[in-house]
Amino acid sequence: MDEIIIKGGRSLSGEVVVGGAKNAALPILTASILAKGKFTFQNVPDLRDIDSIKELLSTMGAAVECDGHTVHIDTTGMNHYEAPYEQVRKMRASILVLGPLLARMKKAKVSLPGGCAIGARPIDLHLNGLSLLGADIKLEHGYVEATCKQLKGAEIYFDTPTVTGTENLMMAASLAKGTTVLRNAAREPEIIALADVLSQMGADISGAGTAVMTIKGVKKLQPVTTSIIPDRIEAGTLMIAAALTRGDIKIKNCDPLHLKSIIHKLEKAGAEVRIFKKSVRVKGKKIINSIDLKTMPYPGFPTDMQAQFMVLMSVANGFSVIAENIFENRFIHVSELCRMGADITISGNHAMIKGVPGLSGAPVMATDLRASASLILAGLAAKGTTTVSRVYHLDRGYESLEKKLACLGAAIKRVPAKPIT
């Protein structure tokens, strides 16, 4: 297992290019199940979660080939309908195969993902929606077993907007008979990206990006060549790096429209943000203002940026309160940040942060994907050396983050972990 070693205190500057969005690529790759033939996906990030979904599609009989950031998937020979525990436990988003498998093969057997470090993360809304579409669903031996004769359009109301739940239902409904209306649907840019690809494949979807989506089922979908949108969370993480290190970074190949809530908060924190068509430039200022924030479904502030923003607030001037409203256990980075000198107290879903003049480098351990990014950010700002271990979490969702940061002037390197004696 690798570690990342950072000598903190350097101001970062220069230009950096953002990769394709993990959370857009995952549902889009699984959408290939819906049609027989050869798909080509461009701008696919090289990540462990993407490897997991490619492996899962191969297990199901798809032929998957990669050429840099281009992934070719031929689903002609796909004949298995099972997502086994060994694969789903590596990545919860494997549940995204459930809707497409059911639509194409009329049956699916997918391991229940279970909880994860950041919370219980149920899938009841996925299952409830699929049963409203006419699937017969059984939960047995840790697996969801779903069958149907033909999915039929239905009115589906989500108690809470769920991103992968909305995506699963969009994919299933695309091949259902009749019209499906999804109410209180998730509105993330990744939902619009999936709707665009499904429409390109021949689906009839309207309202993507709003809370009410209408999907008129079609008989057949076709394979396509398409490209993945930029990763707004990678872009946001690099924007925080600029503000935190009082640097000046131009983040290229991003969509500033997707970054509005992050830009808004960074400006309030005192950073200067210049917006271009496909890039943003962030200049950090000496004084970082403390501000409060709440995580919310899009277009609110993303939970996937909460840990990174907390690092910025931990060296801000004054007190701030962060409310985590999406996942119940998403403060596991806090104890590690405190070991680096941050002054943070947790009460329920609120973190109270008293800004300190500076952090100090320490050995820390990554516990989930975004927490690992926050520890790397903390290491960039801290005095002395920080060693972040268990970086396999980071590799699930950031491609070569340490190389990108090194190009911006960070003293950062990846090394194989020392064996424990």
Ligand code: UD1
């Ligand atoms: C997706 C993202 C993840 C992000 C999260 C919230 C992907 C692959 N992952 O995860 O990076 O942090 O959205 O923006 O896109 N819920 C239920 N029942 C369900 C489904 C969800 O109660 O059946 C609850 C969850 O516990 C959570 C909230 O709904 O409190 C939102 O979760 P959801 O949007 O489903 O997260 P994911 O799709 O798993």
